[in-house]
Amino acid sequence: MVLCAIAPPSLLLRLADAGSRSAREAALETIRVSERLRGRRIAVARALREQGVAVPPDRPGVTANTVFDVEGGEESALPGRQVRGDGDPPSADAAVNEAYDHAAATVAFYREVHARESIDGRGLDLVSSVHFGQRYDNAFWTGEQMVYGDGGGGTFVAGALTRSLDVIAHELTHGVTQYTANLVYEAQSGALNESFSDVFGILVKQRAGGIDAASSDWLIGAGALEPSLGTALRSMLAPGTAYSGDDQPADMDSYRDLPVDDDPRNDSGGVHINSGIPNRAFAEAARTLGGNAWETVGPVWYTVLTERLRANAQFADAAAATIAVAAERYGDGSREHDAVRGGWDAVKVAPTPGDGAQRSSTRRPDPR
Numbered sequence: 001m002v003l004c005a006i007a008p009p010s011l012l013l014r015l016a017d018a019g020s021r022s023a024r025e026a027a028l029e030t031i032r033v034s035e036r037l038r039g040r041r042i043a044v045a046r047a048l049r050e051q052g053v054a055v056p057p058d059r060p061g062v063t064a065n066t067v068f069d070v071e072g073g074e075e076s077a078l079p080g081r082q083v084r085g086d087g088d089p090p091s092a093d094a095a096v097n098e099a100y101d102h103a104a105a106t107v108a109f110y111r112e113v114h115a116r117e118s119i120d121g122r123g124l125d126l127v128s129s130v131h132f133g134q135r136y137d138n139a140f141w142t143g144e145q146m147v148y149g150d151g152g153g154g155t156f157v158a159g160a161l162t163r164s165l166d167v168i169a170h171e172l173t174h175g176v177t178q179y180t181a182n183l184v185y186e187a188q189s190g191a192l193n194e195s196f197s198d199v200f201g202i203l204v205k206q207r208a209g210g211i212d213a214a215s216s217d218w219l220i221g222a223g224a225l226e227p228s229l230g231t232a233l234r235s236m237l238a239p240g241t242a243y244s245g246d247d248q249p250a251d252m253d254s255y256r257d258l259p260v261d262d263d264p265r266n267d268s269g270g271v272h273i274n275s276g277i278p279n280r281a282f283a284e285a286a287r288t289l290g291g292n293a294w295e296t297v298g299p300v301w302y303t304v305l306t307e308r309l310r311a312n313a314q315f316a317d318a319a320a321a322t323i324a325v326a327a328e329r330y331g332d333g334s335r336e337h338d339a340v341r342g343g344w345d346a347v348k349v350a351p352t353p354g355d356g357a358q359r360s361s362t363r364r365p366d367p368r
């Protein structure tokens with residue numbers, strides 16, 4: 001697994017290319033630090049794999065939530081100084097309280113909706129670090145903890161990264177994925193990895209706000225970008241419309257077949273780009289059904305992520321698996337079954353035959 005950051009590289013690169021001088025410097029710094037942290041994340045994933053994943057004991061209901069302040073330092077300073085421990089009263093620092101409250105809301109979602117104890121299913125303690133770097137325009141899950149920059153470097157409104165519940169739930173869901181399907185973070189499996197984070201990011205936000213599928217804006221990071229750039233990081237319902245230069249395709253006709261290499265413009269084979277396709281399949285299915293998406297299609301996507309997909313799953317496998325689980329859960333030919341199939345139809349993904357759980361024709365590449 002590589003670093004899972006919220007800002008798509010294409011957006012940062014556009015600023016590095018065309019922004020003001022300060023925006024360009026901030027974007028380049030963000031890319032530079034992200035590339036360094038990627039090495040750390042690979043080392044962690046490799047160690048876990050080589051040891052067989054260490055499984056902590058079950059700790060129902062006792063996930064500790066702790067926030068640290070990196071005070072402008074970078075990865076060598078992580079996690080920083082502890083500023084709010086589990087159960088402590090609020091801090092005077094808004095970023096500390098937002099990181100704390102949104103991590104708690106995300107864990108509550110997984111516990112109350114899916115009976116899942118924290119991101120690993122076994123009560124893993126949550127560690128968040130705020131005030132990473134100088135005007136650092138990104139937030140990410142390192143494989144071990146959450147890290148938030150302050151924004152204000154030209155891409156994000158200052159403070160937006162901790163303020164956005166869906167951004168925090170997106171990042172923590174990368175942890176859920178790491179402990180479950182462990183989708184390889186490149187090309188289609190990587191775009192699915194990104195999409196599951198957006199799906200649960202928006203579901204956590206919808207549930208916290210009592211927002212049903214019809215009234216949701218289906219935007220990830222609404223209001224987080226500088227207004228001159230656009231309204232959000234991604235639109236799940238209308239991929240490609242969130243910001244100026246948003247290059248997400250809305251269906252397979254516009255799929256971007258990008259190389260998997262170290263060039264950030266190629267986004268590890270388009271993981272933040274082609275994720276628009278499965279995102280829209282989910283949003284369309286949820287909108288067709290109406291009501292609360294975390295009670296309709298959300299549980300289908302959760303079962304597929306945690307029980308059905310292999311690490312190298314492709315879009316067609318995810319389509320087959322979600323259609324199969326919808327039929328199992330709600331009945332063959334049910335409204336839900338039809339809505340999930342309709343969602344994948346809308347984005348022109350044909351499901352693989354069967355339930356999507358088996359796929360042996362593609363090799364699982366080494367993480368990079």
Ligand SMILES: [Zn+2]
Binds near residue numbers: 004005174194197
């Ligand atoms: Zn992500």
